[in-house]
Amino acid sequence: MLAHVPLDREDADEGDAGHGRRCYGPATYTSRVPPAPETLRPRVAADLPVLVGILEAQQPHTGYPVRWPLPFPVEDFIVRPTELAAWVAVDRDAVVGHVAVLEIGTGWETEGWCEGTGLPASALAAVAVLFVDPDASGRGVGSTLLAAAVEHARALGRTPVLDVVSESTRAVALYERHGWQVVGQARPPWLPADRAPLLLMALLDDLRSGSSAGRRRTPR
16 A cells, blocks of 8 residues: 655755646755755665665654554565656765555555545556755755656656645645645544644646646545
């Protein structure tokens, strides 16, 4: 199953640099912000040991994944059987981040996304497994990865969706400010009872204006 997409620390620093429907171009950086990663490339098997280390290093900062330590190999969290594509961000030959686009199958989030967007699962693609090396935070890495994932979903003719921990109010507000809309809620079986449900979000600007699917839905 999917896990929520975290908003790493750089996103709070960058404001409007890179997220959302009007901000997928290059960010404008001040002199205090280093440039974004040199390149994105498809993930390869040789990247996995480094990615495992990055995921472990960033988890205390982002709370992602929510379940930690994982009850299965970390490699199985990063590489999903439903992947449509996956990339790493590379800076000076070092891998500094990861994102994937996943097929929407059956699961705890699928019904909510479908009901909230008015679209079948085959018309959606999930942005997932987005994480960044904490040493590269504040540089637009997460924004660059997110933009690539959204672009790929749109190139497939699909509406991008994601889920996020609702307690991350700063993250939710930033996603909403840049076009992501809350379309539902979900409570995965692994979420502790004392935690609020995950929010299901979508970039509904991909839908035709005025259609019933494109109107914002109120989460249950």
